[in-house]
Amino acid sequence: MEVGNDFVSLVDLLGKMEEEKKVDVSIVGVLDKLIANCKSDERFWAEREDMPVDESFLLYHSVRNSRLILQKMKTQFISAEKNHENPIVIDHAIEVAPLLSELFQSICSLKEQAITPQKISFISNKLKALRNMANRFGMLPSPKEELTEINKEKLERSFSRFADTVRAMFVEV
Amino acid sequence: MGLIGFVKKHLSKRIGIVTATIEEQAYNALERAVKDELKNQLVDRATDFQIFSVIFNICEDRLRNILSILRREPVDPKEVSKNIKKVFDMYEGLTEAAYDLPKPEGLLTFIPRGFKAVAFDIFKTQDEIINSQLTNLLRKPVEISDKIILAEAIYLLNQYK
Numbered sequence: 001m002e003v004g005n006d007f008v009s010l011v012d013l014l015g016k017m018e019e020e021k022k023v024d025v026s027i028v029g030v031l032d033k034l035i036a037n038c039k040s041d042e043r044f045w046a047e048r049e050d051m052p053v054d055e056s057f058l059l060y061h062s063v064r065n066s067r068l069i070l071q072k073m074k075t076q077f078i079s080a081e082k083n084h085e086n087p088i089v090i091d092h093a094i095e096v097a098p099l100l101s102e103l104f105q106s107i108c109s110l111k112e113q114a115i116t117p118q119k120i121s122f123i124s125n126k127l128k129a130l131r132n133m134a135n136r137f138g139m140l141p142s143p144k145e146e147l148t149e150i151n152k153e154k155l156e157r158s159f160s161r162f163a164d165t166v167r168a169m170f171v172e173v
Numbered sequence: 174m175g176l177i178g179f180v181k182k183h184l185s186k187r188i189g190i191v192t193a194t195i196e197e198q199a200y201n202a203l204e205r206a207v208k209d210e211l212k213n214q215l216v217d218r219a220t221d222f223q224i225f226s227v228i229f230n231i232c233e234d235r236l237r238n239i240l241s242i243l244r245r246e247p248v249d250p251k252e253v254s255k256n257i258k259k260v261f262d263m264y265e266g267l268t269e270a271a272y273d274l275p276k277p278e279g280l281l282t283f284i285p286r287g288f289k290a291v292a293f294d295i296f297k298t299q300d301e302i303i304n305s306q307l308t309n310l311l312r313k314p315v316e317i318s319d320k321i322i323l324a325e326a327i328y329l330l331n332q333y334k
Contacts, residue, residue: 043219045222046218046219046222047218047219049218053208053211053212053215053218054208054211054212056218056222057207057208057211057222057225057226058204058208060222060226061222061225061226061229064223064226065226065230124204128200131233132237135237140230140234142234143227143230143231143234146227146230146231147227149223150223150224150227151220151224154220154224155224155227155228158210158214158221158224158225158228159228159231161210161214162206162207162210162214162225162228165206165209165210165213166206169206
C-alpha cells in the first residue's frame with residue numbers, strides 16, 4: 001500500500017531527525033507525496049455521488065484537513081531549515097504524525113469496505129483528536145489562511161445561510 | 174453584549190463553566206448543522222464540499238476559542254444519574270401537561286356565533302404565545318443529551334450553593 005509506505009517513510013525520517021536533532025530537508029519530498037495523495041483522495045470522496053452526502057462530506061473533510069496539516073508541517077520544516085531554528089518542529093511532527101497516519105489509512109481502507117455509521121463516527125472522533133493535537137503545535141491553518149483557496153463570495157453566501165439556519169435551530173430549542 | 178462577550182469581559186471572575194458533555198455535544202451539534210445545511214444547499218459536491226469544509230473549520234476554531242475561556246467542571250456521575258431520573262420525570266409531566274392544554278376550539282363554546290372565527294384566531298395566537306414552550310415538547314421532544322446536560326447543571330448548582 002503506497003500511502004502506508006509514505007507514512008512509514010515519514011515516521012522513519014522523523015525518528016532519524018529526532019536522534020540527530022537536525023532537520024533533514026528530504027522530508028519535504030515525503031510530505032509533498034502525501035499532500036498529493038490527499039488531493040487525489042479529496043477528489044475521490046467528492047465524486048462519490050453514490051454515497052449519502054453527509055458521509056462522503058465527512059470523509060472529504062477529514063482528508064482535506066489531513067492535507068492542510070501536512071502543508072503546515074511542510075512550511076514549518078522549510079522555515080526551520082532555512083532559519084537554522086531549534087528543531088522543535090521535529091518533536092511536534094512526531095506527536096502529530098501517528099494520528100495523521102491512522103486517520104488517513106482508516107479513510108483509505110473505507111474505499112473497499114461498506115461504510116457504517118460507526119465507522120463514520122470513528123473517523124469523526126479521530127479527526128477531532130487530530131485537529132486538537134495539530135492546534136497545540138500550531139499546525140492548523142488559520143481561518144485567514146484557509147480562505148486563500150476558495151471563492152470568498154460563494155463562502156459569504158453559504159455562511160450567511162448557514163448562520164440563519166443555526167440561529168433558527170437555537171430559537172426553536 | 175452577548176453571553177460569551179460577558180464571560181470574556183469578566184474572565185478573572187471565572188464565571189464561565191463547561192462540562193465534558195457540553196463540549197462533546199457542542200461539537201456534535203456543529204457537525205450535525207453543517208451536514209444538514211449541506212444536504213439542503215448542495216448544488217455541486219466539489220465546490221460545496223470545499224466551502225463547507227472551510228465553514229466547519231472556522232466554526233470549530235471559534236468553538237475552541239470559546240471553550241478556552243471556560244472552566245471545565247468535573248461532575249460526579251453517580252450524583253448526576255440521580256438528577257437524570259428527576260429530569261426525565263419532569264419532562265414526562267410537562268409533556269402530559271402539554272397534551273392536556275385546552276384547545277382553542279374548546280374555548281369557543283360561549284362566543285356568539287358571528288365572532289367565532291375572529292375569536293378562534295385570537296385564542297390560537299394566545300395559545301401559541303403562552304404555551305409555546307409546552308407545545309414545542311410535543312412537536313420536538315427533548316433529546317437525551319440535553320436532559321443529561323440539565324442533570325449536570327443541577328449537580329453543579331448544588332455544588333455552588
